[in-house]
Amino acid sequence: MIEPVKKQRRGEETKKKILAVALRLFAEKGFNKVTVDDIVKKSATSKGSFYQHFRSKSDIFLVRFTEVDNYYLEVYESFPENMDPIEKLSIFSQKLMNFLEVEMGKDLMKVIYNAALESKEHTYFLDSNRSLFKITRKLLEEAIEEDKIDSELSLDDVSTMITQSFMGSIYHWGLQNTDRSLESFSKPFVKTLLKGISKTT
Amino acid sequence: MIEPVKKQRRGEETKKKILAVALRLFAEKGFNKVTVDDIVKKSATSKGSFYQHFRSKSDIFLVRFTEVDNYYLEVYESFPENMDPIEKLSIFSQKLMNFLEVEMGKDLMKVIYNAALESKEHTYFLDSNRSLFKITRKLLEEAIEEDKIDSELSLDDVSTMITQSFMGSIYHWGLQNTDRSLESFSKPFVKTLLKGISKTT
DNA sequence: TATAGTATCAGACTACAGTCTAGTTTTTTG
DNA sequence: CAAAAAACTAGACTGTAGTCTGATACTATA
Structure with a gap:
């Protein structure tokens, strides 16, 4: 393998995607008006991924x-x-x-x-x-x-x-x-x- | 009607019953370990009654x-x-x-x-x-x-x-x-x- | 390249607070 | 007292956070 750096795991991308969408939604509508389902839907991921990368909804905000x-x-x-x-x-x-x-x-x-x-x-x-x-x-x-x-x-x-x-x-x-x-x-x-x-x- | 005092509403009894059971359960297991369903079940009432008399689960504790x-x-x-x-x-x-x-x-x-x-x-x-x-x-x-x-x-x-x-x-x-x-x-x-x-x- | 191990992912499922609706009982009114 | 109004109740239903299970993709190793 030529590339020396370990290929970035898919997960990192997913995590970033979720984070970006979540922060945008929180900013737009406020923390309580955004559901985890909204976030995974808008970021085209899933509950499984969400909770793979974040402990809770507030965790992501933190x-x-x-x-x-x-x-x-x-x-x-x-x-x-x-x-x-x-x-x-x-x-x-x-x-x-x-x-x-x-x-x-x-x-x-x-x-x-x-x-x-x-x-x-x-x-x-x-x-x-x-x-x-x-x-x-x-x-x-x-x-x-x-x-x-x-x-x-x-x-x-x-x-x-x-x-x-x-x-x-x-x-x-x-x-x-x-x-x-x-x-x-x-x-x-x-x-x-x-x-x-x-x-x- | 001989009795001058207005007959107490059924509701007052229910409210007391719920309150007593709830406080006992909270004391026994702690607020977060007790569900509203537990409370209505143990007090032989219903969700409808619970929320008729209390605004929320924490309200009752308050x-x-x-x-x-x-x-x-x-x-x-x-x-x-x-x-x-x-x-x-x-x-x-x-x-x-x-x-x-x-x-x-x-x-x-x-x-x-x-x-x-x-x-x-x-x-x-x-x-x-x-x-x-x-x-x-x-x-x-x-x-x-x-x-x-x-x-x-x-x-x-x-x-x-x-x-x-x-x-x-x-x-x-x-x-x-x-x-x-x-x-x-x-x-x-x-x-x-x-x-x-x-x-x- | 085949195999085993691990990380990631999808989405069905659970738990639980709170809502809603339809029915019952009690109170008020005419 | 009958009819109407109000208070109360049951429990099915909804919304949403978080869990679980079984795929799938990636990585390391032989």
């Missing part, structure tokens, strides 16, 4: 959520060395929330928050939370090193609080039927929390 | 959640006049979280959080949140009156933050597969938030 991880890191690495870690945290949160709102959208976020609560196992959400967790911990470690954090609080405590404040803002925003932005929910919240965390001088 | 409202008020009214409103808030949160964990349980809370995110309309959750909202606002108004709150923050801001911190703690706890208590999630969080909210003297 694929988009993998982009978040990259974004986390990107933001993290963009900070100048000497920036105040508390400020880094604050900016990090705002960029994050903005990204989730603008790039992901409320519909996706709601599906993700639902799926995470329902599934016993792995979801991209929990994975990426782990990555988010790592970054906030790093930033917090810096802050502790510079003695900026109330010494009554452990790293775990603080890091958990940050996570919770993100979840709280997002969940609350997801409940809302208005156009009020996610950032407007999270900004004062995170700011106040960071103030509470900081060493009182 | 009935239990109405107790929360009473508890909110009870706690609120139990505070002595002259207590520091910030302390009231702190105690209120802890009692609330404890109640949700012990009396409602994680399973119910997860269903509620899911249902709220999915439904476009009314749920007991949103209703009772409104009531929770009122109480936290009252407590915050007291605090503002006594000039205990950072004057940069509006009543709305602060009240929203409190709500979000509850939601964040509960959601995060719901995600957890460990036995870690809800109170252990919310306590440091609320404490820190209240510190951030308070006027720095």
Whole structure:
């Protein structure tokens, strides 16, 4: 055989086809208005293929959520060395929330928050939370090193609080039927929390 | 007719019967393991009756959640006049979280959080949140009156933050597969938030 | 190239929430 | 009290996510 690269499996093509059609349909009609049957019909595949490549209907939607991880890191690495870690945290949160709102959208976020609560196992959400967790911990470690954090609080405590404040803002925003932005929910919240965390001088 | 009271409608009996059986089954096997068919079979009623009296499967489960409202008020009214409103808030949160964990349980809370995110309309959750909202606002108004709150923050801001911190703690706890208590999630969080909210003297 | 093993695929089938319709019982009204 | 209206009930039916089974295509190996 001349071609050295293993011939791509049929499956990869099918998977891509399903994904493309599904994402288009979700964008057009919204997650709940699209059925798996629609997807396999429009992509000329079958249920068998669908569930060969994806664990569930929401799983396929969650694929988009993998982009978040990259974004986390990107933001993290963009900070100048000497920036105040508390400020880094604050900016990090705002960029994050903005990204989730603008790039992901409320519909996706709601599906993700639902799926995470329902599934016993792995979801991209929990994975990426782990990555988010790592970054906030790093930033917090810096802050502790510079003695900026109330010494009554452990790293775990603080890091958990940050996570919770993100979840709280997002969940609350997801409940809302208005156009009020996610950032407007999270900004004062995170700011106040960071103030509470900081060493009182 | 001698009896002055209107004869109770058949329906009331059926409703009670369904409710009793359903709650028992939920307690025995957990919400997701019980089907509506199970419930109507065990209660010797029918789908028609079930949906005549309840809007959905989760709706029936949510009935239990109405107790929360009473508890909110009870706690609120139990505070002595002259207590520091910030302390009231702190105690209120802890009692609330404890109640949700012990009396409602994680399973119910997860269903509620899911249902709220999915439904476009009314749920007991949103209703009772409104009531929770009122109480936290009252407590915050007291605090503002006594000039205990950072004057940069509006009543709305602060009240929203409190709500979000509850939601964040509960959601995060719901995600957890460990036995870690809800109170252990919310306590440091609320404490820190209240510190951030308070006027720095 | 024949054979065995594995990945992929089609679509019938299952499980279950929720809807619909037709019939029954109870209440109201004239 | 009879007729009409309303409340209630049974269970067949629908919609849809997800499972299962048995083909089919591809790959590796001899």
